[in-house]
Amino acid sequence: VTEVEGLLRELAPQVLAALVRRYGGFDTCEDAVQEALLAASQQWPADGVPDHPKGWLITTASRRRIEQWRSETARQRREETVALAEPPDPEPVAAVDDTLTLLLLCCHPSLTRPSQVALTLRAVGGLTTAEIARAFLVPEATIGQRISRAKQKLRGTRFSLPEAERPERLAAVLQVLYLIFTEGHTASSGGALNRVELTTEAIRLVRQLRAELPDDGEVAGLLALMLLTEARRPARVSADGALVPLADQDRSRWNAAFIAEGVSLITGALATAPVGPYQLQAAIAAVHDEAATAGDTDWAEILTLYDLLRVVAPGPMVTLNRVVAFAQVHGPSAGLAELAGAASDPALAAHHRVDAVRAHLLERSGDAAGAREAYLAAARRTLSLPEQAYLQSRAARLG
């Protein structure tokens, strides 16, 4: 990311919020801001960054917005459908909380999750449609359609938000930011040169959100979870592109600064805020990250945290990951019995991860043939190419 790109992405939500406050109409303002960002990305590297970059962007975007409005008005007059176009209707919104307000709007419940993700990255993240498309490995037209359709749907939606809806809408925002992070958390290393790092973008957006909601435990928990996960990234993939399981990672390559910040965040949040799923997941990640070797991992602590997570946010993957921790504490045979119980959940019955966990436990209990079969069964059902390669190589080793 160049300096200008970084600055533009940081200013994008502020400029958009300023425009929406002044003129109303999220969709047309968003178009105008995109044009201003594009102009800046072309002019600033050559002419230098203006003294007041935010003011420059607001002025440029306002000009575009007014031009759009004029041509729209002229078109409507020609068509004689509307005698007088609606005058700009600024909606009074407090000047603070810009990022939060925009995030809540982009994650509006009328939009599908993929649309919320695309719109958030563009309107709040300041990314171009082309950058988003490359990051998700889909054609630019697909993302472009998704964004323009989402903006159409939001036309007429109030910029501000009723207080009662806020907790639910904030939960959607956290999910969208987490999805952006997990999408970026890929094992692909080659061909990534032109791709925006979605993990970096997600962390940046959660930092902005946290600046506006410093006391929210789940926002802090989400940021901690991302940092504690991202910290392990340098060790997750080997030089030849293969996934390295947590137990085999070179821990000296983990990012110590991210770990320190993540641990401090989650410690603070757990001490002061009501507990939530992101905090619990961050706490689990912290236990892993704080172990000097895989053998030092405090699995009893992790199992306790999964027991809590199962109450706070039950789900098939939580059930399954808890079994992994359970087997580490109580041994592979007890783990296999626990797994049989978990696999009776219809949501897990046909999931490849059940076979993968079973394979590991069978291998640990000395049943090489059973383990090999379970690894291959898992390999046939996964949707991840790196995971498939990993499972096949585990099976081959037992060959």
Next chain:
Amino acid sequence: MPSSWGVGACRRGRRRRRADFDILREAFVKYVVLIYGNPGSRKAWEGMSDEQRAAGLAYYQQLNDDLDASGERIVSERLAFPELTKRVSIADGTPMTTDGPFAEVKEFLAGFYLLDCESFERAVEIAGLIPEASFGVVEVRPVMGLHGPEL
């Protein structure tokens, strides 16, 4: 002509079922919808009146427009009939081609959609809007990705 052909079916397809969010779910997945033809579907197509054929094509156009508007269609194509199939094999390092049609083939790939949608359920819902589904020969398959889970 299958009774589901019509804009009404398309509109119904827009309804979204939001899967419960699992905080440990995996990354976005693309889906391919494979549309197979067979002697039955071919006979139905060949036996249509001009109006029925036009209505069928208009239905597909509407479906594609809807899926473009929602940003879910990456690409879709209709394939030529199997008469134009060429099979390629390599014998002694030399590519050889054999021309179709191949008598043993009862079902043939007639077209496909590549979708980028919210869930497997949604991909199945879209597949159900494809007229050939009335003949029982539409398949949905997830596309493999590079996302790597924590191991």
